[in-house]
Amino acid sequence: DAKTTQPNSMESNEEEPVHLPCNHSTISGTDYIHWYRQLPSQGPEYVIHGLTSNVNNRMASLAIAEDRKSSTLILHRATLRDAAVYYCILRDETGTASKLTFGTGTRLQVTL
C-alpha cells in the first residue's frame, strides 16, 4: 500500500481555519484519498474522501494537488470538538475489500 506522511501534531485557535497536510508521493491511479478522525476514547469516524478533484462536505474540504502527490484537509472554523487525531489514508480500490491502512496521523489541538 502507498504510504502517507503527516505532521505529528498541529495547533489551532478556535474559530480559525485549519489546514492539515498530507504527502503521498507514491500514490497510484487507483488510490482514493480518505481522511478519518479519531476523537479521544472513540473509534475513528469518516471525514471526507476524493480521487482527483477538490471535495467539500459539511465537515470539511479536501484539496488535492494536481499531481495527486499531496492533499490538504481544511477545517473552515475549528472548534474544541475538532480536537482529534486526523488520519490521511490511501485506499486501494482494486482488492476484495476496501481495507484502510492507518499511520500515526496528526494530533490536532484546538485552543480558546
Place this chain on the structure above:
Amino acid sequence: NAGVTQTPKFQVLKTGQSMTLQCAQDMNHNSMYWYRQDPGMGLRLIYYSASEGTTDKGEVPNGYNVSRLNKREFSLRLESAAPSQTSVYFCASSEARKAGSKQYFGPGTRLTVT
C-alpha cells in the same frame, strides 16, 4: 439505528485465558473488519470479511481467529491471551466494495491481559 456495536466494552484476562469479542452492525453492510490499536499508534487490521462466508487475514492476524456468523455479526476470538494482545479492539463495517465507500467503526473494546 445503532450502527456498529461491540461487546464487551472492557475486559481483563489472565495470560492463557480465552475470550471472544462480539461485533454486530445493523446497516446491512457486506464487509466487516477487526482492528487493534496500541497506545500512541494507528489502527492495524487483524482480519476482515469482504462478504458473508469469507474471511481473510490482515496485517497482524497471529493469535486471533474470526467467525463471520451471518451478515450482521463478526466475532474475534483470542484462544490463549498474551500480554502483547493488550490493546483497544475496533470493529468496523462498510458497504460492498465500491469506490469511496466509508467504514463505520464501533466504540471499541479495551482489553488488558495480565
